[in-house]
Amino acid sequence: MSLKASKEVFNLVFRERFVHRLLNVFFLAFVFFFFFNITTVFFNLNRFFEKTAQEVVFYAFVDRSVSQELFQKISKTISLWHETKQVKIISEEEGLKLLKKSLGKDAEILKSLEKNPLPVTLEIILNPNFVDTQSINSFKDKLSKYREISWYDSTERYIGPILQMKGLFKKIFLGSLLFMLILIFISFRFSFKTVFLRYINEIRLLKLLGATPSFIMLPLIIESFLEALTSSLLAAMGNIYIYGVLKSQLHIFGIQLEPLGLSYYAFISLIFSIFSALGVLSIKKIREL
């Protein structure tokens, strides 16, 4: 079968389809644009959760009576543990600054204090490979053995909810992807059915003249594929533009927005396009005419 012949006939018989096609491109571009924007939000939230979940920080408060020498020794020992990624010493002054910053307007109450009540603190960032419950408990045991460490706290308690949220977000993302694919499938099936019903006599006549179902359907499948591809590329361009605007705006607030990546756009566009072609292919009635 010659595709050129099929395309030539298709362009003659269905020449009025372009307005319909164009409207469909805009409609799909809008839907895809919405999807890409949602994906950008999910992607960035996911990255944030991933980063947070991998970064368990322990704050070990060292007794004020401990000598500088012993303090350095403790700090060095902890830094050599295999669970430790990095140890940072937070001086009393630094600690107070951080406390004031976190209290905000309520920091006024600190003025009533005669001297800095904060001890020297060790900020211990765990190696991302040792953030599981067992490793964290083992790390806690090791810390507890130091009598010089009066108290410690960690960000570990946030990990559970974060992982839960991450799982939930993953489900929402996969759900919306599935919904999009179903929507595209139905949209193209419906759209083709409309075209099909409108041109049923023309299709019947083409078959009477000797056209095979593939002769009639191939240009439709290719066009639907290209239609979805154009729509998703338009949507991707819109999304990249929105990303650029948001990135510059959110940067002021210290929020780093990450782009989706060209391979992601390419992959999703391809999936959308394939599903649109499958939507057309699923119409079996043409074979029965």
Added chain:
Amino acid sequence: MLRFDKVSYCYQSKASGLKDISLSVDKGEFIFLTASSAQYKTTFLNLIYGIILPQQGTLHIMDFNLPEDRKKIPKIRKKIGYIFSPPVFFENLTVEENLKIALIVKTNTVDNQYAEDKIKKLLLFFPELKRDLEVFKLSATAKEKLNILRAMVSSPHLILADEPFKNFSNEEIMQAMDIFLEENNRGVTIIIASSNRELPAKFNKKTFEIKGGKIISES
């Protein structure tokens, strides 16, 4: 070219149709199929064109056998020019576009120069047909003329004509018959189904008469 081997086709609603038809048509023959209306002339032609399939028996068309080769019907149709009754066209397209589509579908190739020359040549048979005129603007007679030209556009091996002269004047019938005879002289097999019984006698051509779903005479 064509052989009906005890072919039957009955309509469920009418409980009647073609029964036990056996006949053969050689390559290059010119056949008239005569009968009064509602005597299954169209059914006969539709069987050859693969629009309906034999319920009993086998129909041998060129290198194909029906109903076994039902999947090859598009291939069979490409070798046959069918003059439908009533004529069906892409009404919003022009005369030229209708002929071009038929040519492309039947030959499965796009050769604009060849198509242009072929259409130009065909339109010489009926100069009154304007190539740029949309089909819906044509009269019933003009549509029948276009119907004939479309069947010939791909230079088929066999032409099936179902009541091709319905709205024609005597002069136009002679004009159309000249075209069919010219095609036949080039080796094309022609089968014309018509209720006009004078034509076969006038042109002295082989005739099959159908009555009650059976071939009752061959002359």
